Amino acid sequence: MIQENTCTSRSTHTYAMVTTAFMAAVTCILAPLSIPIGPVPISLTNLAIYLSLYLLNWKRGTISYCLYLLIGLAGLPVFSGFSGGIGKLAGPTGGYIIGFIPMAIIAGIIIDHFRKRWIQLLGMIIGTAVCYVFGTAWFCMQAGYTVSAALAVCVIPFIPGDLIKMVIALTIGPVIRQRTETAIR
16 A cells, blocks of 8 residues: 555656656747747747646746756757857846746746636736846846837737737647646546
C-alpha cells in the first residue's frame, strides 16, 4: 500500500516536470516565429504562455516560461526573430520579455480559480496590460521614446492580435486541459 502511494506520487511529479518542460519547448518553438513590424515584433510568445497556463497551473506555467527565458538568456535563439542572449533582454524589448512573468502569474491565477470564460479572458487582458506596462516603461528608458510615442508603436498595434491570441487560447486551452486530464486518469 505504501509503495503504491509512492509510485503514484512519483508519476504525478514526473508528469508535472515533463509537461512543464514540454511547454517550455513549445514556447521555444513558437516565440521565435515573429513578424517585424517596427521596434517590437509580433510574436506567438503570449499565445504559448496562455496555452501553458491551461495545460499546467499558474505556478508551473510561470516556471515553464522562466525555463524558456533562461534558455534564451543562455544564448539559444529562442527569442523573437531567432535571437537570444542577455543583449536581447537588455535591449529595448527586454521589458516585454520580463513582463511576460507577471502576465503569466496574473492570467494563470485567474484561469485556475475561475471557470467562467469571460473572467478568464479578463484575467488574460489584465495580465497582458501589466506586461505592456513593464515593456513600455523599459522601452521608453532604452529607446528614448515618450510614453505616447511608445504606446503608438509598441502597444496599440498589438491589441487586436493579442485579443485574437487570447480567444484562441480561451477556445482550445480548456479542451487541451480536459483531454490531458482524461488521458492521465
